[in-house]
Amino acid sequence: DVKVTQSSRYLVKRTGEKVFLECVQDMDHENMFWYRQDPGLGLRLIYFSYDVKMKEKGDIPEGYSVSREKKERFSLILESASTNQTSMYLCASSSYTGGRNEQFFGPGTRLTVL
Amino acid sequence: DQQVKQNSPSLSVQEGRISILNCDYTNSMFDYFLWYKKYPAEGPTFLISISSIKDKNEDGRFTVFLNKSAKHLSLHIVPSQPGDSAVYFCAASAPSSGSARQLTFGSGTQLTVLP
Numbered sequence: 073d074v075k076v077t078q079s080s081r082y083l084v085k086r087t088g089e090k091v092f093l094e095c096v097q098d099m100d101h102e103n104m105f106w107y108r109q110d111p112g113l114g115l116r117l118i119y120f121s122y123d124v125k126m127k128e129k130g131d132i133p134e135g136y137s138v139s140r141e142k143k144e145r146f147s148l149i150l151e152s153a154s155t156n157q158t159s160m161y162l163c164a165s166s167s168y169t170g171g172r173n174e175q176f177f178g179p180g181t182r183l184t185v186l
Numbered sequence: 187d188q189q190v191k192q193n194s195p196s197l198s199v200q201e202g203r204i205s206i207l208n209c210d211y212t213n214s215m216f217d218y219f220l221w222y223k224k225y226p227a228e229g230p231t232f233l234i235s236i237s238s239i240k241d242k243n244e245d246g247r248f249t250v251f252l253n254k255s256a257k258h259l260s261l262h263i264v265p266s267q268p269g270d271s272a273v274y275f276c277a278a279s280a281p282s283s284g285s286a287r288q289l290t291f292g293s294g295t296q297l298t299v300l301p
Contacts, residue, residue, distance in 0.1 A: 076229070081227075102286070103286035103287075105286075105288075107291075112195070112293055113293060114190075114192075114275060114291040114292050114293040114294050115230070115275065115277075115289075115291040116291075117288060117289075117290075120286055120288065121286075122286040128286075130288070162229055162230070164229075166286065166287070173218045173220065173235070173279045173287050173289070174220055174232040174235060175232075175289060176232070177222075177229030177230045177231070178229050179227075179228055179229045180227070180228070180229050182227075
């Protein structure tokens with residue numbers, strides 16, 4: 073079974089703080105993704121990575137950065153948290169092999185910025 | 187501009203009856219479609235998928251139908267069970283060269299199966 077874990081289930085931070093969200097997958101997947109989920113908006117892609125040290129912007133990258141130093145780990149960084157970044161953050165991973173396109177998701181981190 | 191739309195935010199169905207969740211898309215480059223189920227405080231879990239070369243895919247109680255000319259897909263759950271109560275997301279994917287395939291998600295439909 074694919075396992076995607078996220079460092080925290082719930083996080084409360086203050087405006088202006090630097091926030092790190094960590095994601096680890098154990099299936100040797102090439103691709104990793106960060107989404108945020110907001111009511112009525114579905115899942116929106118923030119950043120993704122298709123290889124170590126490679127990253128690409130998704131649909132809403134503003135205010136975020138990412139780091140992928142090892143294949144299994146993908147970090148999302150909020151350089152200076154703002155209240156509009158209060159959201160559910162979801163990490164996912166996928167593989168090129170087998171022609172399948174499903175992504176496997178972690179349990180999510182509920183971030184509140186005060 | 188939403189490329190994947192789920193126009194029904196919620197749906198209530200009686201236990202044992204059929205649930206039909208709908209999804210429309212606008213990007214003709216999409217060639218792979220997926221449905222995910224999400225319970226509160228959990229990550230989405232993959233349910234079923236369909237390639238654009240097919241018009242139907244079935245897995246147990248779940249069937250996905252794809253109508254390419256109408257750019258429409260639907261998920262049928264028969265029979266519906268209370269444990270199916272969750273938010274269902276439709277997602278679509280287009281080919282990408284040299285990079286990871288991305289998924290574009292709809293806004294979700296909350297399904298409630300009443301006992």
